[in-house]
Amino acid sequence: MKFFQQIAPNVAAKADVFGKAIVETLLMAAWAGVFVILFGLILGIILVITGDKGIRPNKVIYQVLDKIINLFRSIPFVILLAGLMPLSRLIMGTAIGLKGAIVPLVIGAIPFYSRQVESALSQVDRGQVEAAEAFGVSAPGIIFRVYLKESIAPLARGTTIAIISLFGLIAMAGAVGAGGLGDFAIRYGHDRNQTDATLVTVLVLVIMVSIIQIIGNTVAKKNTH
Amino acid sequence: MIRLEGIKKTFETKDGPLEVLKGVDLTIRDGEIYGIIGFSGAGKSTLIRTVNLLERPTEGKVFLDDICLTDLSPKVLRKERRRIGMIFQQFQLFPSRTVFENVAFPLRYTGRTKAEITDKVEKLLELVDLSDKKGAYPSELSGGQKQRVAIARALTTDPEVLLSDEATSALDPQTTKSVLKLLKRINTELGVTIILVTHEMDVIKEICDRVGVMEKGEIVEEGDVFSIFSNPQADITKNFVESTMNLSVINDLIAAESPLVELSPGECILRLRYLEKTTSEPLVSDLSRKYGIVINILFANVEIIRDHPVGGLVALVGGPAEQIGRAIQHLKSIGVGVEVIRDNEVLSANCA
Numbered sequence: 001m002k003f004f005q006q007i008a009p010n011v012a013a014k015a016d017v018f019g020k021a022i023v024e025t026l027l028m029a030a031w032a033g034v035f036v037i038l039f040g041l042i043l044g045i046i047l048v049i050t051g052d053k054g055i056r057p058n059k060v061i062y063q064v065l066d067k068i069i070n071l072f073r074s075i076p077f078v079i080l081l082a083g084l085m086p087l088s089r090l091i092m093g094t095a096i097g098l099k100g101a102i103v104p105l106v107i108g109a110i111p112f113y114s115r116q117v118e119s120a121l122s123q124v125d126r127g128q129v130e131a132a133e134a135f136g137v138s139a140p141g142i143i144f145r146v147y148l149k150e151s152i153a154p155l156a157r158g159t160t161i162a163i164i165s166l167f168g169l170i171a172m173a174g175a176v177g178a179g180g181l182g183d184f185a186i187r188y189g190h191d192r193n194q195t196d197a198t199l200v201t202v203l204v205l206v207i208m209v210s211i212i213q214i215i216g217n218t219v220a221k222k223n224t225h
Numbered sequence: 226m227i228r229l230e231g232i233k234k235t236f237e238t239k240d241g242p243l244e245v246l247k248g249v250d251l252t253i254r255d256g257e258i259y260g261i262i263g264f265s266g267a268g269k270s271t272l273i274r275t276v277n278l279l280e281r282p283t284e285g286k287v288f289l290d291d292i293c294l295t296d297l298s299p300k301v302l303r304k305e306r307r308r309i310g311m312i313f314q315q316f317q318l319f320p321s322r323t324v325f326e327n328v329a330f331p332l333r334y335t336g337r338t339k340a341e342i343t344d345k346v347e348k349l350l351e352l353v354d355l356s357d358k359k360g361a362y363p364s365e366l367s368g369g370q371k372q373r374v375a376i377a378r379a380l381t382t383d384p385e386v387l388l389s390d391e392a393t394s395a396l397d398p399q400t401t402k403s404v405l406k407l408l409k410r411i412n413t414e415l416g417v418t419i420i421l422v423t424h425e426m427d428v429i430k431e432i433c434d435r436v437g438v439m440e441k442g443e444i445v446e447e448g449d450v451f452s453i454f455s456n457p458q459a460d461i462t463k464n465f466v467e468s469t470m471n472l473s474v475i476n477d478l479i480a481a482e483s484p485l486v487e488l489s490p491g492e493c494i495l496r497l498r499y500l501e502k503t504t505s506e507p508l509v510s511d512l513s514r515k516y517g518i519v520i521n522i523l524f525a526n527v528e529i530i531r532d533h534p535v536g537g538l539v540a541l542v543g544g545p546a547e548q549i550g551r552a553i554q555h556l557k558s559i560g561v562g563v564e565v566i567r568d569n570e571v572l573s574a575n576c577a
Contacts, residue, residue, distance in 0.1 A: 131317040134277055135331035135382065136306040145330075150321050225320055225362035 010194035018197075021174075021184040022204060024098055028170045028180055032105035033163055039110050040162070043069070044117020045143055051118075053126055055133070055142055072111040077169055080104045081176055101170070101178035109166045116158030120151045152223040160216025164209050171205075181205060227253040227386060227420065232275055232285035234268075234442075245271045246282065247442040255385075258412050258419040260429040260450070262465060263439030269422045272439065273390050276420060277309045278302060289386070307331070310379030310417075314391035316371040318363040318378070324350070325359040328377045335382075349377040353407060369400035376407060380415070387411065389421035393428060405431045426469040430454065430530055438462045454528075454535045455500050456562075470526050472496060475539045475566055478523075485523060488569035491543055494523070495553070498537035501560035508561070509540070516552040518544030539566065546571045 005012040047065060050058040075083075081104045085095035088103040124147050132146045148155070171182030181201050189198030234246040245268045253259045263269040274280035275287060278294055287294045294305060318327050328346045337345075350356045353373040363371055372392060379387055389408065393401040409432045411417050423429065429436050429450060436453050438446040438461060446459040454470075457463045467473040475496065478486050486494060497508070509520050525538030542549055549571055556563050 125315075125317065127313060127315055127317040128319055130279055131311070131313065132330070134279055134306060134309070134311040134388075135378075136303040137331075138303060141334065145333075146319070150319055152321065223321060225364055 008196040008200050010188060010192075010197050011200045014188065014197075018184060018200070021179065021181045021201075024178070025167070025170055025174070025180040025182075025208075028098060028101055028105060028173065028178065029163070029166060031102050032109065032166060032170070035102075035106045036109040036113050036162065036166065037159065039106070040113030040117055043110065043114035044121060045147065047114065047118040048121040048147065049139070049143065051122075053122075055129060055139055069111040069114060072107065073115075077104070077108045077172055078176070080108050081173060096177050098178055098180070101173040105166065105169055105173055108169050109162060112165060113158070113162040116162050117155065120154035120158045121147045123154050124150045153220040156216050156219035156223065160213055163212050163216075167205065167209065226255050226288075226290055227251075227276060227418070228286075228288040229272075229275070230286045230288070232272065232282045232287070234271055234275065234280060235283045245442050246275070248285070249442075249444055251437060251444060251447075253386075253418060253420055255418055256412070256416055257434040258409070258421065258432050260433035260436040261420070261422045261439055261444075262424065262426065262429055262436060263461075264424060267439040268442040269424075269439045270390055273388050273420060273422045276386075276388055277306050277311060279311075307335075307382040308384050309386045309388060310382065310384035311388040311390070312372065312375045312379050312392045314394050316363070316368075316375045316395075318371055318374055320363050322362075323359065324355060324361050324363070324366070324374050327363065327374055328381055330378060331381045345381055346377075349380055352380075352411075353377045367400075368396050369404060372396065372400075372404050373407065376404075376411070380411065380417070384417065386418045386420065389419060391422055391424070394423065394425070401428070402431070408432060426465045430469060430528065434531075438465065449531075451531050451533055451535060454530055455498065470528070470536055472498070472524075472526055472537060472539060474524065479567060486541075486567060488541070488567060489543070490570050491546065492541060492569050493543075493549065493565060493571040494539065494541050494567040496537060496539050496562075496564040496566050497556060498562035498564070499527070499534050499560075500562045508556075509538075512552050512555075515555075516544070516548045518542055518548050518552055537562070542571075 011018050043065065047062065048054055049056050050062040050065075084104045084107060085100070088095040088100045091103055092099045094100045128150060129142055129146055132142050137145065170180055171185070174180035174182030174184070175186050177183070181204060185198050185201040188194045189201060229249055229251040232246050232249040233244070236243045236245055249272055261269045261272060271280050275282045278287065282295065285295070289305060289308060292305060294302060297305060319330065322330065325346055328349055329342050332342045332345060347356065350359055353376055355370060355373055355377070358366065358370065363374070366374065387408075393404050396404060405428060408419055408421075412419050412432075421428065421433070433450050435447070435449050437444045438453070438459060440459075440461045446453065446457070446462045453462060454466055457466045475486070475494070488494070509522065512518060513520050519542065521541040521543075523539045523541055525536070527534045527536040527538075529535070553563050
């Protein structure tokens with residue numbers, strides 16, 4: 001502890017604030033992550049099965065979804081944060097703080113993640129899907145037993161990338177009032193010129209990102225045969 | 226029984242509609258092995274895929290016994306599809322599943338108990354001789370082993386019909402033979418009707434009972450394998466038969482003016498073919514003894530198809546012109562096809 005006080009005096013002095021910031025970041029990542037993965041998977045699956053090589057090709061649904069995703073991917077996250085305030089208030093009851101950040105985080109990350117899902121599921125050989133069809137497997141059966149089951153490895157890699165990029169968004173959300181590590185780094189590291197606060201924040205983020213990457217790699221490796 | 230009635234299939238492409246099947250009628254009898262042969266692009270894969278409606282025909286009907294598959298709702302169709310197994314050129318095993326899980330795949334979620342599934346899968350793995358590989362992943366198997374797993378998987382639902390879409394085309398000749406043997410065994414032991422698509426005449430020769438020859442989206446010739454081999458009618462069929470019998474090499478020799486085919490006056494080159502299901506008699510020695518002519522075999526190729534010889538020989542024949550003429554008459558009378566390939570003042574006289 002003494003050593004820590006020496007090399008990062010400002011962080012040590014604000015240990016409770018820093019701890020709270022870590023918890024806030026993790027909370028945002030967990031809540032937003034759950035919804036991003038849920039909706040991203042659904043949208044990714046719809047993209048793949050309605051695409052022209054899918055099991056239920058549907059030009060209208062595919063094109064509409066495709067364009068909406070492109071649209072939301074083009075909007076800078078900072079603008080989403082502000083623009084989605086009314087929606088946040090409607091869903092979460094508030095547009096500020098940690099709770100207020102969840103809606104823009106989810107909407108900001110879903111388009112990217114659904115593209116990751118689409119690309120992962122597209123790697124499943126069309127022939128395997130046909131084989132399952134030939135055995136009389138239903139459409140839901142094909143989605144779960146072929147598309148999802150056969151692409152666990154690329155899905156794990158895509159999910160890893162998406163969650164890590166979610167941390168980037170969380171830091172940004174923090175800067176505009178949601179708390180978390182981004183907020184901490186700006187408030188102390190930047191505004192008060194306490195370089196150690198910035199460095200320690202970065203270090204903690206590096207550790208978080210590494211852990212996520214290791215988990216993702218392990219899952220992918222275990223499911224590659 | 227499988228019956229295809231007026232099957233047409235048109236694909237929409239960038240360059241406009243492409244008619245791949247132009248009204249195919251086909252009946253496949255219970256218990257037979259029916260081969261469909263054609264060059265790539267002939268529409269044979271599309272045709273076999275219409276049987277279980279992986280490819281829905283633009284027009285026409287598919288019957289399985291008396292059930293019109295093309296009229297069924299998706300739900301009922303899924304159930305009927307379990308009566309039709311299928312294997313593919315690229316095997317299409319699920320790479321994330323073990324051999325056991327791959328074979329069990331079609332049975333899962335069909336209301337069977339775990340014990341029933343295990344029992345069935347183990348029996349089938351025994352049938353395809355892969356019991357020791359049940360925990361392996363497809364990536365650890367050779368091509369032939371993969372196809373045998375695929376065959377076991379296709380049989381889990383006890384289908385009456387097995388569709389084979391170029392199942393041996395990705396395999397080496399040795400492995401092809403063993404896979405074909407396995408298919409034949411499944412046909413005779415389990416009574417499964419097999420429809421197979423191939424571009425290799427050897428596959429047809431090896432196991433098929435009847436064959437349909439496809440060209441440009443139509444079946445141009447159909448019949449039992451012996452008569453197709455011994456007496457092909459359509460040009461494309463002749464082409465296929467020659468590709469495997471190689472009696473046509475003579476044409477290349479003549480074109481190359483090989484010294485092998487140079488004739489002295491009074492000699493001719495004949496191509497003799499077995500046309501009927503005759504047992505092979507001592508043709509050559511008989512002829513030279515009875516008619517006093519000299520027969521020099523340039524090359525011969527006789528295959529046994531469904532227990533009868535098919536093929537023939539190309540021979541350089543010399544001797545008195547009238548005797549050669551009589552010998553030819555005799556050959557024709559016992560059902561041997563005779564074709565004069567080259568003639569040097571022999572038959573121009575008496576047998577034009």
